[in-house]
Amino acid sequence: MGRSAARGASIAVRRPFDEVRTERLLMRRWRDADREAYAAMNADPQVMRYFPATMSQADSDAHVDRIEELFDRVGVGLWALEVSQTGKFIGFTGLNPVPEYVPGAEGFEIGWRLAAHAWHQGYATEAATAALHVGFSGAGLDRIWSFTSVLNTPSAAVMRRIGMSQHGFFEHPRIEPGHPLRRHVLYRKDR
Ligand SMILES: CC(C)(COP(=O)(O)OP(=O)(O)OC[C@H]1O[C@@H](n2cnc3c(N)ncnc32)[C@H](O)[C@@H]1OP(=O)(O)O)[C@@H](O)C(=O)NCCC(=O)NCCS
Numbered sequence: 001m002g003r004s005a006a007r008g009a010s011i012a013v014r015r016p017f018d019e020v021r022t023e024r025l026l027m028r029r030w031r032d033a034d035r036e037a038y039a040a041m042n043a044d045p046q047v048m049r050y051f052p053a054t055m056s057q058a059d060s061d062a063h064v065d066r067i068e069e070l071f072d073r074v075g076v077g078l079w080a081l082e083v084s085q086t087g088k089f090i091g092f093t094g095l096n097p098v099p100e101y102v103p104g105a106e107g108f109e110i111g112w113r114l115a116a117h118a119w120h121q122g123y124a125t126e127a128a129t130a131a132l133h134v135g136f137s138g139a140g141l142d143r144i145w146s147f148t149s150v151l152n153t154p155s156a157a158v159m160r161r162i163g164m165s166q167h168g169f170f171e172h173p174r175i176e177p178g179h180p181l182r183r184h185v186l187y188r189k190d191r
Pocket of ligand 1: 046047048050111112113114115118119120121122123124125126147148149152154155158
């Protein structure tokens with residue numbers, strides 16, 4: 001059993017869920033070979049359009065380190081996505097503790113970030129459907145959250161496609177007042 005340090009508690013999940021297979025994807029733990037392609041994604045202004053800034057290689061690598069540390073500790077996380085047929089890394093989808101700055105939400109959120117070449121093929125929805133299943137049926141979570149800038153309509157569309165319901169709005173406290181990305185929409189789904 002792993003125990004999360006997420007706010008609100010003590011979510012215990014059975015481990016490990018190192019690999020999840022979907023129709024077209026392998027969702028897996030990260031490899032060092034993913035880091036270059038992940039850094040390229042995080043440096044792409046198109047991919048990071050709804051984030052305050054692109055990420056440096058060092059920040060991108062540090063994110064991979066944090067993701068892997070969570071898998072070690074909790075048994076689930078943001079899986080690296082590989083297209084089964086080609087072996088190509090295309091980004092991540094998975095579960096992550098809700099940050100403490102999201103009002104009213106606790107436990108785990110679901111999230112995704114794909115390289116632009118992998119958009120519009122249903123990969124995020126396919127991986128997110130599997131991640132929800134692992135969260136509810138494997139890890140025993142009762143509720144899963146998701147949130148994004150109100151401008152990020154592609155991300156909210158994934159939330160709706162996997163059956164999440166809108167649950168209000170909040171102002172992101174780490175984005176300055178007046179910034180167009182500050183207003184966020186919150187979604188959730190119960191088991
Ligand atoms: C958010 C993000 C993952 C959404 O990607 P997406 O390609 O719109 O979503 P999906 O992978 O689920 O693909 C759905 C699209 O594929 C199409 N599609 C094609 N083949 C499909 C298939 N076999 N099954 C399902 N959908 C398919 C759908 O019709 C839909 O089309 P649309 O893009 O014209 O609406 C992507 O925009 C992204 O990575 N953005 C940058 C990072 C980001 O903002 N992350 C979220 C932060 S909160």
